[in-house]
Amino acid sequence: MIDYLRDGSEIYRRSFATIRAEAELDGLPPDVERVAVRMIHACGMVDLPGDLEYSADVVASGHRALAGGAPVLTDAKMIAGGVTRKRLPTDNEVLCTLADASVPELAERTANTRSAAALELWRERLPGAVVAIGNAPTALFRLLELLDEGVGAPAAIIGTPVGFVGAAESKVELARRAPAPYLVVHGRRGGSAMAVAAINAIATEAEL
Amino acid sequence: MIDYLRDGSEIYRRSFATIRAEAELDGLPPDVERVAVRMIHACGMVDLPGDLEYSADVVASGHRALAGGAPVLTDAKMIAGGVTRKRLPTDNEVLCTLADASVPELAERTANTRSAAALELWRERLPGAVVAIGNAPTALFRLLELLDEGVGAPAAIIGTPVGFVGAAESKVELARRAPAPYLVVHGRRGGSAMAVAAINAIATEAEL
Numbered sequence: 367m368i369d370y371l372r373d374g375s376e377i378y379r380r381s382f383a384t385i386r387a388e389a390e391l392d393g394l395p396p397d398v399e400r401v402a403v404r405m406i407h408a409c410g411m412v413d414l415p416g417d418l419e420y421s422a423d424v425v426a427s428g429h430r431a432l433a434g435g436a437p438v439l440t441d442a443k444m445i446a447g448g449v450t451r452k453r454l455p456t457d458n459e460v461l462c463t464l465a466d467a468s469v470p471e472l473a474e475r476t477a478n479t480r481s482a483a484a485l486e487l488w489r490e491r492l493p494g495a496v497v498a499i500g501n502a503p504t505a506l507f508r509l510l511e512l513l514d515e516g517v518g519a520p521a522a523i524i525g526t527p528v529g530f531v532g533a534a535e536s537k538v539e540l541a542r543r544a545p546a547p548y549l550v551v552h553g554r555r556g557g558s559a560m561a562v563a564a565i566n567a568i569a570t571e572a573e574l
Numbered sequence: 575m576i577d578y579l580r581d582g583s584e585i586y587r588r589s590f591a592t593i594r595a596e597a598e599l600d601g602l603p604p605d606v607e608r609v610a611v612r613m614i615h616a617c618g619m620v621d622l623p624g625d626l627e628y629s630a631d632v633v634a635s636g637h638r639a640l641a642g643g644a645p646v647l648t649d650a651k652m653i654a655g656g657v658t659r660k661r662l663p664t665d666n667e668v669l670c671t672l673a674d675a676s677v678p679e680l681a682e683r684t685a686n687t688r689s690a691a692a693l694e695l696w697r698e699r700l701p702g703a704v705v706a707i708g709n710a711p712t713a714l715f716r717l718l719e720l721l722d723e724g725v726g727a728p729a730a731i732i733g734t735p736v737g738f739v740g741a742a743e744s745k746v747e748l749a750r751r752a753p754a755p756y757l758v759v760h761g762r763r764g765g766s767a768m769a770v771a772a773i774n775a776i777a778t779e780a781e782l
Contacts, residue, residue, distance in 0.1 A: 368747065370715045370740050372686040377712070381738040410736045410762030444766065447655035478580040504585070507578045528618045528767075530589040532578050539576065554618030558652065559736075559765045 378574055381407055388412040397425035401549065401567040408563035409555075417552040419537075424547035428496045428522030428568040429455075436521060437461050438565055439488050440498040441481050441505035448562035453569040463487040482508035493518025496568065499525055500561025503532030510539060519546040524564045526556035586782050589615055596620040605633035609757065609775040616771035617763075625760040627745075632755040636704045636730030636776040637663075644729060645669050646773055647696050648706040649689050649713035656770035661777040666704075671695040690716035701726025704776065707733055708769025711740030718747060727754040732772045734764035 371377055382403055389412040391399050398420055406414050421427075432438075437459040440446050446462040454460075463469065463484040473483035481502030488495075489512065497520045499506045506527050513519060525540045525548060527533045537550040551560060579585055590611060597620040599607050606628055614622050629635075640646075645667040648654050654670040662668075671677065671692040681691035689710030696703075700720065705728045707714045714735050721727060733748045733756060735741045745758040759768060 368715050368719055370712065370743065372690065372712060374681075374687040374689075374712075377687070377739045384738040407737060409765060410738065410741065444652050444656040444770070448652040448766070473582075479582040479585070481582075482580065504578065504580060504582075507576050511576055529615060530592040530618065531585045533618065535578065557617060557765070557767045558656070559767060562652070 375574060382573060385412060390415050395422055395425075398549070400571065401425055401564050404563040404567040404573070405551070405560045408559040414551065417555065418549065419541045419552060420549040421544060421547040424522050424549045425568055427547040431494055431496050431521030432456065432458055432569055436495050437491055438496050438498060439491060439520070440500065440561065441484065442501035442558050444558040445498055445500050445561050445565075448558060450566050450569070453566050453572075455569060461491065478508065479504040481505040485509060485512060488512070489517050492520055495520045496565065497523045498561040498565050499523070499527055500556060500558045501527060503527040503529065503536040506536040506540060507532065510543060510545065513545040522546065522568065523548040524561055525550040526560040526564070528556035529554060583782060590781060593620060598623050603630055606757070608779065609633055609772050612771040612775040612781075613759070613768045616767040617765075622759065625763065626757065627749045627760060628757040629752060629755040632730050632757045633776055635755040639702055639704050639729030640664065640666055640777055644703050645699055646704050646706060647699060647728070648708065648769065649692065650709035650766050652766040653706055653708050653769050656766060658774050658777070661774050661780070663777060669699065686716065687712040689713040693717060693720060696720070697725050700728055703728045704773065705731045706769040706773050707731070707735055708764060708766045709735060711735040711737065711744040714744040714748060715740065718751060718753065721753040730754065730776065731756040732769050733758040734768045734772070736764035737762060
């Protein structure tokens with residue numbers, strides 16, 4: 367047998383203690399700090415708070431929406447799969463429309479990526495929803511366009527698209543416009559795990 | 575309309591070109607370089623290669639196994655969900671046993687985490703399989719113990735567990751023992767997206 371810690375609760379406890387000891391969390395509202403700690407836990411990088419920008423009410427607004435039954439809308443199947451269902455306060459729907467049969471044709475017709483085209487199917491669901499875009503910058507840009515077109519605003523937007531083309535720019539644009547309470551990780555970093563961590567932390571205050 | 579690139583293929587092309595221009599890829603075997611580029615693409619961090627350690631034959635061995643019909647075994651549902659099925663050469667099974675009904679009791683009986691206990695259900699499948707552990711350090715430690723106990727070795731082990739308790743240590747131990755061709759991201763970084771990117775790159779040489 368190899369010598370390693372095998373107690374899940376104790377692993378969580380020590381992990382969160384390490385994060386709180388090492389990460390620069392001063393100045394974050396307590397509820398945003400809780401979300402930031404969970405996002406750091408998901409990516410292993412304590413310097414994450416330096417790239418965070420957010421509305422002060424994003425966690426409260428997102429949680430209130432989930433408590434009221436709002437759906438979680440996301441751009442990536444990995445995010446939809448990663449949200450811990452038992453943390454959701456009202457057995458909320460978690461919806462990723464990327465694999466919908468209509469999306470390839472929507473992408474062609476709108477001359478956009480499939481990730482962006484999938485948001486055409488969000489129009490009815492978007493007002494008051496909790497949105498997590500953790501993969502495709504084009505999906506975040508398209509969300510901003512839909513809100514420009516007059517679609518009702520979501521209750522919270524978690525913006526962590528990742529990568530080298532448009533990711534940083536889409537998050538700057540979300541923070542600049544702030545069409546709804548939002549939280550972004552600026553720069554190229556991001557991804558499904560961070561988005562899932564944010565949703566899981568917004569869903570319930572419990573850390574375990 | 576916002577001005578952003580909407581052509582998925584062109585986004586991929588520019589992303590990979592940026593990664594190849596910025597990342598330090600010298601010295602990587604060509605097939606490992608291809609995997610590294612895809613992993614960087616998934617996390618947005620061009621400094622990743624500095625933390626890579628690998629067997630020279632890990633990509634060839636993993637690909638050969640998949641071409642021969644081997645399953646992908648993984649510790650996290652997000653990884654199982656993220657593997658692009660159409661990249662798999664033989665419609666390979668992708669298996670995560672974490673949600674199996676027997677796992678909570680196995681965890682109690684073996685005094686380990688559920689992530690580690692879920693590997694008890696891998697024993698028959700493990701020889702010749704492609705393993706991706708991208709979440710739980712305890713799962714990677716438990717894999718090493720199973721191989722110690724004489725369970726047949728997999729064809730490739732992708733080790734990217736993430737976090738603050740045991741993650742770095744489990745990956746050092748995998749690289750030190752090298753019980754099968756392996757690839758790890760040393761340190762605290764890792765996660766599902768990197769593991770998925772590695773499997774998707776091993777599955778087929780095509781970048782798009």
